[in-house]
Amino acid sequence: MVKHLLQEILRRPLGMLCLSVLGLLYACTIFSQFLAPYLPTDQDLEKAYHPPTRIVLKDWRPHVQIYEQVDPAAARYEPVHGETAAISFFAPGREYRLWGLIPAETRLFQVEEPHRIYLLGSDGTGRDVFSRLLYGAQVSLSIGFIGICITMTLGFLLGGVAGYFGGRVDFLAMRLVEFIIAVPSLYLLIALRGALAEHFEPEQMYLVIVIILSLIGWAGAARIIRGMALSLRERPFILASEVMGQSSIKVLFRHFLPNLASYLLVAATLSIPAYILAEAALSFLGLGIQEPGTSWGLMLQQAQELKVFTLNLWWLLTPGAAIFITVITFNVLGDVLRDIVDPRQQMIKR
Amino acid sequence: MVAVDRRIQPAGEEKKQDKRHSGGLAAAHGSSLLEVKNLKVYFPVYSGLLRRVRGHIRAVDDVSFSVLAGTTVGLVGESGSGKTTIGRALVKLIKPTSGSIRYRGVDTANLSKRAFFPYRKKIQMIFQDPFHSLNPRMSVGQILGEPLGIHFPHLSPSSRVERSAVLLEQVGLKPEYLRRYPHEFSGGQRQRIGIARALAVEPEFIICDEPVSALDVSVQAAIINLLQDLQEQLGLTYLFIAHDLAVVEHMSDHVLVMTQGRIVEQASAEDIYSSPQHPYTQKLLEAVPRL
Ligand SMILES: Nc1ncnc2c1ncn2[C@@H]1O[C@H](COP(=O)(O)OP(=O)(O)O)[C@@H](O)[C@H]1O
Ligand SMILES: [Mg+2]
Numbered sequence: 001m002v003k004h005l006l007q008e009i010l011r012r013p014l015g016m017l018c019l020s021v022l023g024l025l026y027a028c029t030i031f032s033q034f035l036a037p038y039l040p041t042d043q044d045l046e047k048a049y050h051p052p053t054r055i056v057l058k059d060w061r062p063h064v065q066i067y068e069q070v071d072p073a074a075a076r077y078e079p080v081h082g083e084t085a086a087i088s089f090f091a092p093g094r095e096y097r098l099w100g101l102i103p104a105e106t107r108l109f110q111v112e113e114p115h116r117i118y119l120l121g122s123d124g125t126g127r128d129v130f131s132r133l134l135y136g137a138q139v140s141l142s143i144g145f146i147g148i149c150i151t152m153t154l155g156f157l158l159g160g161v162a163g164y165f166g167g168r169v170d171f172l173a174m175r176l177v178e179f180i181i182a183v184p185s186l187y188l189l190i191a192l193r194g195a196l197a198e199h200f201e202p203e204q205m206y207l208v209i210v211i212i213l214s215l216i217g218w219a220g221a222a223r224i225i226r227g228m229a230l231s232l233r234e235r236p237f238i239l240a241s242e243v244m245g246q247s248s249i250k251v252l253f254r255h256f257l258p259n260l261a262s263y264l265l266v267a268a269t270l271s272i273p274a275y276i277l278a279e280a281a282l283s284f285l286g287l288g289i290q291e292p293g294t295s296w297g298l299m300l301q302q303a304q305e306l307k308v309f310t311l312n313l314w315w316l317l318t319p320g321a322a323i324f325i326t327v328i329t330f331n332v333l334g335d336v337l338r339d340i341v342d343p344r345q346q347m348i349k350r
Numbered sequence: 351m352v353a354v355d356r357r358i359q360p361a362g363e364e365k366k367q368d369k370r371h372s373g374g375l376a377a378a379h380g381s382s383l384l385e386v387k388n389l390k391v392y393f394p395v396y397s398g399l400l401r402r403v404r405g406h407i408r409a410v411d412d413v414s415f416s417v418l419a420g421t422t423v424g425l426v427g428e429s430g431s432g433k434t435t436i437g438r439a440l441v442k443l444i445k446p447t448s449g450s451i452r453y454r455g456v457d458t459a460n461l462s463k464r465a466f467f468p469y470r471k472k473i474q475m476i477f478q479d480p481f482h483s484l485n486p487r488m489s490v491g492q493i494l495g496e497p498l499g500i501h502f503p504h505l506s507p508s509s510r511v512e513r514s515a516v517l518l519e520q521v522g523l524k525p526e527y528l529r530r531y532p533h534e535f536s537g538g539q540r541q542r543i544g545i546a547r548a549l550a551v552e553p554e555f556i557i558c559d560e561p562v563s564a565l566d567v568s569v570q571a572a573i574i575n576l577l578q579d580l581q582e583q584l585g586l587t588y589l590f591i592a593h594d595l596a597v598v599e600h601m602s603d604h605v606l607v608m609t610q611g612r613i614v615e616q617a618s619a620e621d622i623y624s625s626p627q628h629p630y631t632q633k634l635l636e637a638v639p640r641l
Pocket of ligand 2: 433434435560
């Protein structure tokens with residue numbers, strides 16, 4: 001089924017595009033330590049709000065233009081004519097552990113200290129926005145994935161059990177679902193965060209956010225899955241399975257799950273953006289990821305200063321663009337998937 | 351002797367019924383495999399905000415009959431008369447409201463889920479709608495492997511495949527089909543797969559719930575012949591449900607005529623055909639094209 005789906009997606013230009021964009025984003029995220037020239041915490045207070053550095057060719061080799069600060073108050077930098085620093089590719093630098101395991105020191109590109117390469121400028125403490133985007137993606141892009149996995153598992157188990165067994169189990173599960181859906185999610189988000197934060201270190205905020213988002217998210221999924229389970233359980237093939245004495249758990253996993261899988265996949269794809277946005281919202285409000293960690297939402301929060309707008313420090317808003325692109329891509333991919341899985345919807349739409 | 355409960359028959363028909371029971375059916379077959387007595391299945395009807403029970407649908411209302419080993423009992427009646435509900439009650443898909451279901455003398459209606467498990471190997475079911483009776487996400491091999499896995503857990507994977515292939519051949523399909531998926535088959539072929547799945551556990555009693563109603567007329571005959579051949583080869587007992595008296599009459603030794611949850615007439619197939627007693631049976635017969 002997965003192979004068939006993949007083929008169908010790749011047959012559609014839009015699907016192909018979305019899949020490539022997401023593939024690229026996630027590849028960058030996975031190899032961020034290799035791709036980023038700096039650590040997200042590498043400061044250079046001399047180079048606050050540095051604009052993106054120009055890349056020039058010298059002796060047929062790429063170099064970075066060197067700038068000097070002309071007005072520290074207005075964060076104005078002027079290129080120094082003729083002064084450049086060579087960019088070295090695949091050169092060894094500071095050691096790191098790839099995925100926290102494999103020791104390595106090679107980076108895609110870097111320049112000799114004390115010069116710096118800022119592909120997307122620097123922030124208020126001279127940290128490289130490009131590197132921070134890459135490291136921030138580790139949080140922002142994975143939170144949706146992990147969150148949705150937990151949500152869909154919970155939603156399937158609770159919704160499936162409620163729909164299949166019915167009766168009192170169903171009643172209890174659905175009242176709980178209604179309660180969670182009835183509370184506006186931003187309040188719930190903030191309230192849960194308040195309740196949970198005491199029990200966790202600031203560094204564990206990632207975990208807290210995942211838990212919060214999953215606690216909120218499963219309700220909607222469970223309700224829909226319950227409805228589908230209700231109609232599935234009357235299907236003769238489910239009855240046949242019961243007549244032959246199959247255990248309820250196996251009926252759930254062998255018959256319900258494969259038949260709900262395509263729905264689960266579409267729903268998951270369509271709800272990942274909600275997780276990315278929720279993380280951004282929490283971090284933007286200062287309730288999410290904390291320094292020294294980084295995420296796109298946190299970066300946006302740090303770009304809230306008036307300076308950003310008056311001095312046109314546009315590069316500090318790139319996390320917003322990154323969120324935008326990711327969210328749109330997931331939504332479009334979800335739509336494409338839905339068209340593949342359920343062609344009827346498409347016909348109604350047209 | 352023939353265990354047919356006659357309490358539900360209108361008093362006036364008693365005598366004629368008696369005469370019938372001494373006829374063909376009794377002579378031909380042995381002991382009674384299944385005995386249903388005063389079976390009632392009521393579905394509560396809820397209404398209002400508090401979902402209070404407002405009344406009951408009497409889907410099966412005081413039904414008694416018995417099935418002799420090795421015979422086919424036909425159950426005929428219009429749609430909604432409660433035929434499927436009887437079938438489902440027999441395999442515990444539905445809990446009866448009252449009454450007893452005796453299978454080889456054991457009252458299975460009150461058995462726990464676990465205690466009923468051995469009977470799941472003996473009693474199987476074939477469903478009406480061949481398009482929904484096979485899991486679309488499973489290959490034929492997996493579909494046939496499921497009952498084998500449950501009731502023959504010690505079979506090795508290779509002998510399970512072997513057994514599945516034999517089952518397919520038994521229902522007139524090619525063993526190569528094991529790797530295919532349900533959507534690749536026609537309605538008749540799917541129904542054959544459904545029959546193979548029912549046969550997988552080596553049952554003695556099969557409830558056929560309108561197995562040919564959803565099929566083309568040309569295919570119906572082939573499936574009916576297959577069921578009859580299988581009965582002969584394997585000594586199966588059938589409860590054959592249909593809304594079409596012609597099909598039932600062709601298949602069955604004994605016929606139960608059902609309407610609105612009650613059995614209004616039961617007799618041997620020949621008698622039902624030649625001299626129907628109840629007006630409802632007569633009405634059903636009028637719908638049968640005579641040659
Ligand atoms: N699960 C159920 N809940 C409520 N009513 C039901 C249920 N199943 C069947 N019924 C009702 O019981 C009656 C008999 O249904 P059924 O046994 O399916 O008839 P048949 O198979 O003869 O067409 C119908 O009126 C039907 O609406
Ligand atoms: Mg029916």
